Amino acid sequence: MLAVPLMAGDRALGVLKLYTTRIREFGDQEVKFIEAVANLSAIALENATLHEALQTEYDLMMAHKYRLDDN
Numbered sequence: 379m380l381a382v383p384l385m386a387g388d389r390a391l392g393v394l395k396l397y398t399t400r401i402r403e404f405g406d407q408e409v410k411f412i413e414a415v416a417n418l419s420a421i422a423l424e425n426a427t428l429h430e431a432l433q434t435e436y437d438l439m440m441a442h443k444y445r446l447d448d449n
Contacts, residue, residue: 380404384420
C-alpha cells in the first residue's frame with residue numbers, strides 16, 4: 379500500500395491510498411507520479427470547494443438584492 383496526503387497549502391484535505399494485489403516496493407518514479415496526482419487532486423478539491431462557496435455567496439447576494447428591489 380502507498381498513502382499520499384492531499385494537501386492544500388498547510389491543510390490536509392484527505393489521503394490518496396493505492397493498494398496492490400501483491401506486496402511490493404514502489405519505485406521513486408512511481409511515488410513522484412502518485413504525489414503529482416495527489417497534488418492535482420487536492421487542487422481540484424480546493425477549487426470545487428471555493429466554487430461552491432462562491433456560488434452560495436452569489437445566491438445569497440441575489441436573494442438579498444431581489445428583496446431590496448421589492449421595497
